[in-house]
Structure formats: C-alpha cells, structure tokens
Amino acid sequence: MLNLILTEFLKLRRRKFVWLMLLAALFMPLISIFYFGGSSAAEIDPLQFYKWAAFSYTPWIILPFVLGLLCTMLAYDENQNELLKQLWIIPVSRMGYFFSKFAIVLFYSVCFMLLAAFGSIFAGVISGLIVFTAESVAFLLIKCLEIGFLAPFAMLPVLAVAVSQRGYLLPVCCTVVYTFLGFILMMVAMYAHPLSSMTAILMRNIPGVVLNEPVNLAKVFFCIGIWGFASVVGTNIMLSKESRGI
Amino acid sequence: MEPLIIETRQLTKVYGEQTVVNKVNLHVRKGRIYGLLGRNGAGKTTVMKMILGLTSITSGEVDLFGQKLGGNEKRIYPRIGAIIETPGFYPNLTGTENLEIFAKLRGTAKPDAVKEVLAVVGLPYQDKKLFSQYSLGMKQRLGIANAILHDPELLILDEPTNGLDPIGIAEVRNFIRNLCVEWEKTVLISSHILSEVTLLADDIGILHNGVLLEENSLAELQKKNSKYILLQVSDTAKAALVLENRFHVTDYSVQDLHTLQLYDTTLDMAEVNKTLMTENISVISSQRCNDTLEDYFKKVTGGEGIA
Amino acid sequence: MRTILWAESVKLKRSKILWIAFFSAVMVALIVFMQGQFTYYGRRYIDTVGWYMTAAQSLGSLYVLPALVALVGSYLICREDQEDTMKSLVLIPVSRPKLIGAKMIVTALLAVLLYAFLFMVTLVTEVALHGALLDARSIFRFARIYLVEGIGIFLAVSPVIAIVSRLKKSYWLALLFAEIYSFGALFAGMQQPLRSIYPVTAAFTVAGYYEAVPGQAVLSLCSLLACGVLSLILLRGLNKQSDV
Numbered sequence: 001m002l003n004l005i006l007t008e009f010l011k012l013r014r015r016k017f018v019w020l021m022l023l024a025a026l027f028m029p030l031i032s033i034f035y036f037g038g039s040s041a042a043e044i045d046p047l048q049f050y051k052w053a054a055f056s057y058t059p060w061i062i063l064p065f066v067l068g069l070l071c072t073m074l075a076y077d078e079n080q081n082e083l084l085k086q087l088w089i090i091p092v093s094r095m096g097y098f099f100s101k102f103a104i105v106l107f108y109s110v111c112f113m114l115l116a117a118f119g120s121i122f123a124g125v126i127s128g129l130i131v132f133t134a135e136s137v138a139f140l141l142i143k144c145l146e147i148g149f150l151a152p153f154a155m156l157p158v159l160a161v162a163v164s165q166r167g168y169l170l171p172v173c174c175t176v177v178y179t180f181l182g183f184i185l186m187m188v189a190m191y192a193h194p195l196s197s198m199t200a201i202l203m204r205n206i207p208g209v210v211l212n213e214p215v216n217l218a219k220v221f222f223c224i225g226i227w228g229f230a231s232v233v234g235t236n237i238m239l240s241k242e243s244r245g246i
Numbered sequence: 247m248e249p250l251i252i253e254t255r256q257l258t259k260v261y262g263e264q265t266v267v268n269k270v271n272l273h274v275r276k277g278r279i280y281g282l283l284g285r286n287g288a289g290k291t292t293v294m295k296m297i298l299g300l301t302s303i304t305s306g307e308v309d310l311f312g313q314k315l316g317g318n319e320k321r322i323y324p325r326i327g328a329i330i331e332t333p334g335f336y337p338n339l340t341g342t343e344n345l346e347i348f349a350k351l352r353g354t355a356k357p358d359a360v361k362e363v364l365a366v367v368g369l370p371y372q373d374k375k376l377f378s379q380y381s382l383g384m385k386q387r388l389g390i391a392n393a394i395l396h397d398p399e400l401l402i403l404d405e406p407t408n409g410l411d412p413i414g415i416a417e418v419r420n421f422i423r424n425l426c427v428e429w430e431k432t433v434l435i436s437s438h439i440l441s442e443v444t445l446l447a448d449d450i451g452i453l454h455n456g457v458l459l460e461e462n463s464l465a466e467l468q469k470k471n472s473k474y475i476l477l478q479v480s481d482t483a484k485a486a487l488v489l490e491n492r493f494h495v496t497d498y499s500v501q502d503l504h505t506l507q508l509y510d511t512t513l514d515m516a517e518v519n520k521t522l523m524t525e526n527i528s529v530i531s532s533q534r535c536n537d538t539l540e541d542y543f544k545k546v547t548g549g550e551g552i553a
Numbered sequence: 554m555r556t557i558l559w560a561e562s563v564k565l566k567r568s569k570i571l572w573i574a575f576f577s578a579v580m581v582a583l584i585v586f587m588q589g590q591f592t593y594y595g596r597r598y599i600d601t602v603g604w605y606m607t608a609a610q611s612l613g614s615l616y617v618l619p620a621l622v623a624l625v626g627s628y629l630i631c632r633e634d635q636e637d638t639m640k641s642l643v644l645i646p647v648s649r650p651k652l653i654g655a656k657m658i659v660t661a662l663l664a665v666l667l668y669a670f671l672f673m674v675t676l677v678t679e680v681a682l683h684g685a686l687l688d689a690r691s692i693f694r695f696a697r698i699y700l701v702e703g704i705g706i707f708l709a710v711s712p713v714i715a716i717v718s719r720l721k722k723s724y725w726l727a728l729l730f731a732e733i734y735s736f737g738a739l740f741a742g743m744q745q746p747l748r749s750i751y752p753v754t755a756a757f758t759v760a761g762y763y764e765a766v767p768g769q770a771v772l773s774l775c776s777l778l779a780c781g782v783l784s785l786i787l788l789r790g791l792n793k794q795s796d797v
Binding site: 298299300319320323324326328330331332333334335336337338339343346347348350351352353376392 | 557
C-alpha cells in the first residue's frame with residue numbers, strides 16, 4: 001500500500017496545475033483584508049478575522065471544489081491513457097488503487113488548509129488588522145487540521161464518481177452540484193450531506209457562532225461514514241464491472 | 247522531367263537546443279510516389295508537418311505546387327489530402343458522421359463523396375459504430391478516407407499503414423499505387439519499414455537523425471547494390487598475392503584472415519580455384535553475393551540500419 | 554460561417570456535456586427548492602411568491618451556472634486539440650478565428666438555453682405552488698432576468714474561456730477560475746461601485762436583479778462588453794499560435 005501511495009506522488013511530477021490550485025487557499029484571506037479594510041487591530045479579535053479568512057467559504061465551497069477537481073484529475077489521466085488495464089495486471093487491487101488516490105487527496109487537503117491557516121495569519125498580521133496571539137493561532141491551526149482531515153472523507157462520493165468512469169465532465173459537474181448541495185443543506189438538513197456535516201463539526205465550538213441546537217457528533221459521523229462507505233462499495237462494484245468489460 | 251510538386255530548401259527545425267530536422271532538400275515530382283524512409287524519431291513527421299504548415303519552420307523554405315503556402319492556404323490546402331500521425335476524429339460521432347462534417351466544411355461538391363470513399367477504404371456506410379469504439383486499423387482507414395475525400399492531387403501520408411493487418415497493408419499499398427498510376431496523383435509517404443517502401447515508392451529519401459542522407463529513385467538505388475564474390479580461403483594474404491599476380495585483380499577487399507570479397511564478377515572462378523589449390527591455398531567456399539538495399543542503408547546510416 | 558456553425562452542432566450529437574449541463578440545472582432547481590423548506594420567523598421561504606424564481610437564478614448564478622458555461626465553452630474549444638482534430642481542420646482550411654467564433658456563439662446560445670431551461674423549470678414549480686398569485690407582469694420580468702442573465706454570465710466568463718483556450722490542455726483551470734470568480738460576486742455585490750463593475754454582479758445589474766440607477770446600469774453594461782472585447786483580444790492571440 002505504501003508503494004502505491006508513493007507511486008501516486010510520483011505521478012504528480014511536473015503537474016503544475018495541481019500545485020497551482022493550492023493558491024485558491026489564499027482567496028479568503030485576501031477577501032478578508034478588504035472586508036475588514038477600515039478597521040484596526042484594536043477593534044478586531046483575531047478569531048473574528050480567522051473566522052472569515054479560514055472558516056468561511058474556504059471549508060465548504062473552495063476546498064471541496066478544489067478537492068473535487070483534484071480527484072477528477074488524478075483519475076482522468078489514468079482512464080484516458082488506458083493505464084488502468086496495465087495496473088490491473090501488475091496486479092494492483094481495485095481498492096488499493098482507490099485508497100492510494102484517497103491518500104493523495106488527504107495529504108493535499110491538509111496542505112491546503114495549512115496554507116489557508118498561514119495565509120490567514122500572514123494576511124491579518126501584515127495588514128495590521130490583528131495582533132499575533134499564540135492562543136488564537138493554536139485554535140486556528142487545530143481547526144484547519146480538523147477540516148483538512150475531514151474534508152477528504154466528505155468528498156469520497158466525488159472521488160468514487162471520478163474513479164469509476166472515464167470522462168472528466170461528469171465528475172467535475174458532480175463536484176459543482178455536490179458542493180452546492182452541501183452548502184445549501186447546511187441550513188436545511190445538516191446531517192444529510194457529508195459536507196454540511198463536516199461544517200457542523202467545524203462550527204460546533206467557534207466563539208461567536210450560534211447554532212440552533214448543539215451539534216450531534218454521532219449523527220455527523222454517521223452521515224460522513226455512511227456516504228463514504230457507500231462510495232467505497234460503489235467504486236468497488238463499478239471498477240470490477242469495468243475490468244471485466246475490458 | 248515532371249514538375250516538382252513539393253520542394254524544400256534547407257528545411258530546418260530546432261526545438262530548444264535540439265535540431266530535429268537539419269537542412270533537408272526534398273524533391274517530390276508530379277505523378278510519383280516518394281517514400282520517406284527513416285527510423286522512429288528520425289524527423290519524418292516533423293518534415294511533413296512543416297511542409298503542411300502545421301508547425302513553424304525554423305529556417306529554410308517549402309514550395310508546394312511551385313508556390314509558398316503562407317497566404318495561399320485557401321488555394322493550396324484543397325489540393326492536398328493528409329494523414330499526420332494517428333488521425334483524430336470526434337469520438338461521439340460515427341465514421342460517416344465524422345466524414346460528413348469534413349465534407350461539408352470542405353464544400354465537397356459530390357453528394358456521394360462520403361459513401362464512395364468509405365467503400366474505397368472498406369468501411370461500412372452509415373454504420374452505428376462510434377469512432378471511440380473503432381479499432382486502430384479502422385481509425386487509420388477512416389483517416390485515409392478523410393484524406394482522399396476531396397479528391398486531392400497530392401497525398402501526404404505519415405505511416406498510413408500503422409496498425410493495419412498484413413492484408414490491410416497490402417490493400418492500402420495497391421490502393422495508393424492505383425491512385426498514382428490511374429489518377430496521376432502525387433504521393434509523399436513516410437515509413438520506417440524498408441520493404442514496404444521498396445514495394446511502393448518510385449523515389450526514396452532516407453532521413454536519419456534529421457538529415458536527408460540520400461535521395462534517389464528506387465531504380466538508381468537498386469543499381470547501387472554491389473555484386474561480389476565471397477571467397478573463403480585458408481590464408482587471405484597469400485591468396486591476395488596470387489590474385490594480384492596471376493589474375494591482375496585490384497578491386498577486392500580483405501574482410502578477415504579467411505574471407506575475401508572480389509568485386510570483379512567476370513572472373514573465371516573455376517580457374518581461380520584451381521590456381522589457388524596449386525599454390526597450396528585451400529578454398530573453403532566461393533559464392534556470388536548481392537548486397538541488399540538493407541545492407542546499403544546500413545552503410546549510409548553508418549551501421550545503424552533502417553528498421 | 555453557417556457551415557461551421559452547422560458542424561459545431563453536429564459535433565454535439567450524443568455528447569454527454571449537454572446532458573450533464575441540463576442535469577446540473579435540474580439539480581440547481583431541486584437544491585434551491587430544498588432550501589425553500591427553511592423556516593424563517595415561522596414562514597417557509599418557498600411560501601413567498603417569487604422567492605423560488607429569484608433564489609434559483611441568483612444562487613445558481615453565484616455557485617453553479619458560470620462554472621458550467623465556462624466548462625462548456627472551454628470543452629468546445631479544447632476538444633479539437635484533445636481529440637487531435639485541429640490539424641485536419643487547419644488543412645481544410647478552416648480559419649481559426651471563425652472556428653473559435655462559432656464555438657463562442659454556440660456557447661452563448663447554450664448559456665441562454667440553460668437559463669431558459671432553468672426558467673421553465675422554476676416557472677412550472679412556482680405556478681404549481683402559487684398558481685393564481687403569480688401575475689403575467691412578474692413572469693415577464695423573471696423571463697427577462699433569466700435570459701439577460703444568460704447572455705450576461707456568458708460575457709462575464711468569456712475571458713475565462715479565452716484564457717483557458719490559450720493554455721490548451723488545462724481546461725480544469727476554467728472551472729476553478731470560473732467558480733472562484735463567480736462566487737467572488739458574493740463579496741463584490743456588497744458595495745457600490747464594485748457591484749456595478751464586477752462582471753458577474755454586472756450581469757445581475759443589467760438583468761434587473763439589482764435595483765440600479767441608469768448610471769450604474771450603463772457602467773455594468775460597459776463592464777460586460779469589456780469582458781467580451783477582452784476575450785476577443787485573448788482569442789486573437791490564440792489564432793497566432795502556429796503549431797498544431
């Protein structure tokens with residue numbers, strides 16, 4: 001398995017766009033500078049700034065979107081260049097293949113959120129909007145790691161779609177729709193969608209965020225778990241069906 | 247002599263620091279089949295792309311039908327049919343639908359053009375099969391069909407028999423020959439298979455590492471194949487002395503301690519053998535040999551050979 | 554040009570992208586309908602007449618539709634290189650500016666169709682929900698908003714399509730650019746004059762979704778036209794690349 005993951009990293013060589021996408025992590029920190037523009041360090045609590053720069057939109061729109069694209073890219077080249085056949089006869093197991101892709105997405109996601117965290121600190125401190133406090137930074141980093149780690153699990157359905165068919169159009173559109181659905185359901189049916197469940201975990205203890213009811217962690221993990229499980233099973237079925245078809 | 251349809255002068259292509267095509271002077275005459283022979287990566291495709299204006303030219307010139315391509319595209323392109331590398335088509339459409347698009351864009355006059363060319367290359371008309379489901383051979387056939395769809399005067403075919411089975415290769419070969427003989431088309435065809443080119447081409451150009459090493463008609467090239475007598479003896483030094491003194495032979499070469507090549511094939515070999523025996527040199531074998539084109543190409547390319 | 558347009562439409566035959574685009578539009582309608590179930594001060598959003606049609610248009614335009622339009626456009630342009638048909642087209646010869654122009658026209662048409670389709674879906678839902686409460690004038694107003702929005706969003710994302718077409722194989726970029734760009738409208742919409750200038754919100758303004766004084770509307774129109782001109786300039790550069 002470790003070898004599989006290592007080869008996944010090797011496949012990313014010379015793929016500039018994969019790394020360029022990381023820049024999307026800096027979008028919200030930049031927006032925050034403009035949003036808080038006129039204020040000064042005395043008025044803004046660092047956490048209030050981070051809430052904008054790292055905890056808003058980045059976790060529930062930008063990150064899922066970027067991860068969805070990443071999943072598609074990882075799977076698309078393999079499908080396109082008829083590489084899968086060669087992998088199956090090495091042999092690489094269907095699930096080994098799926099989880100090695102997942103490992104990349106996980107790694108990427110954590111990197112992305114760390115970059116978002118450092119971007120937020122940097123943007124806040126450099127622009128003079130907030131002061132650097134160890135306590136707030138520690139909270140920020142923990143939260144970002146939390147999101148970075150959870151988001152790939154919430155994105156498993158998209159990875160499943162990307163891996164189990166050939167084109168790029170469908171997974172990409174699924175990413176857009178899936179992300180949008182997660183965003184909308186946050187208010188309506190939080191525990192129905194992995195992304196909104198993930199957001200629930202994120203929001204459960206951010207100072208200044210008031211929720212209608214306390215977050216039910218069991219329901220959250222159940223939601224992410226059941227969707228993830230269904231994706232893994234679905235992928236397994238699709239991949240074995242396809243390989244029989246070759 | 248027939249007029250030149252394609253002429254390149256000092257055609258050169260440089261990618262970064264690598265010279266892929268180096269000062270190539272190519273001459274393709276009307277009504278003839280020109281085989282561009284070279285190994286993979288010799289620069290055949292790049293030469294063809296430059297001729298067609300599909301890639302920029304670093305230096306040098308190309309004339310097509312005696313004109314420059316730049317500015318004359320609307321007049322020149324309709325006179326050319328081409329396959330470069332593996333032909334691309336729309337995967338979501340059938341072969342017929344694909345050709346109909348190209349026919350319409352070209353403004354092909356004949357209403358049955360698509361049907362006719364499909365028959366020529368042996369593909370079914372209005373088949374349900376999508377291009378994405380085609381085999382390599384079928385894709386190649388469709389590419390050829392597209393290249394001849396508008397009845398062009400000049401065909402530029404980059405390894406057109408790639409992916410075809412032996413029967414398919416023979417069909418395409420006959421078909422190209424037919425085009426040239428009956429319809430007086432001019433063909434520039436590239437290949438890395440020597441036998442294929444010798445069966446088809448009138449003229450041959452040998453491209454090696456981007457340099458055109460030789461350009462000549464097949465007949466001329468075949469004349470160059472030297473005939474010689476291969477003589478195996480117990481001692482070449484002694485034998486050579488005898489040959490020089492008794493038979494006044496000067497045109498020979500010593501291969502090793504036991505092998506000699508005599509290039510004067512008019513020698514009376516019975517007499518030679520007898521004389522050598524009386525001089526106490528034993529003759530192990532003597533035979534008449536022909537250099538093949540393959541040997542010749544090996545010589546030209548400095549030992550690497552063609553295919 | 555007519556032949557090229559005809560060819561473009563034939564090339565879309567059996568193409569999954571149309572299904573996927575319209576499926577996404579249906580999903581937008583469905584998702585927004587779900588949001589309509591949200592209760593605010595004891596009243597569901599969906600129970601307000603016109604809320605559904607307003608929300609589907611604005612949420613769709615912020616999160617989904619611009620990315621879709623950019624995807625369709627860049628797919629149409631990039632596929633000729635992807636499927637290696639560009640060299641055959643160049644040899645016909647088909648002029649590149651005309652070819653790209655035809656593709657842009659098709660994309661614009663599809664964008665309008667997509668909005669028209671979304672309009673029909675939401676209209677039917679509205680009528681089913683509120684029936685008689687919906688008057689002809691507001692239906693007409695929504696029709697105008699949707700259709701103008703379709704063209705506006707196309708113009709707004711056209712530079713994204715043009716940029717991606719220049720990079721040839723990285724059509725992924727189209728999506729990421731378009732998504733961040735469209736959702737940036739959320740922030741650009743907060744204050745004037747940015748709201749009138751930022752192309753995505755400018756499309757909202759021109760379509761009549763935002764209340765705007767004539768000056769702002771003109772500013773928005775100029776912004777959208779500037780986007781169109783910018784993409785023309787970018788695509789001209791594309792035509793100069795000679796290697797196929």
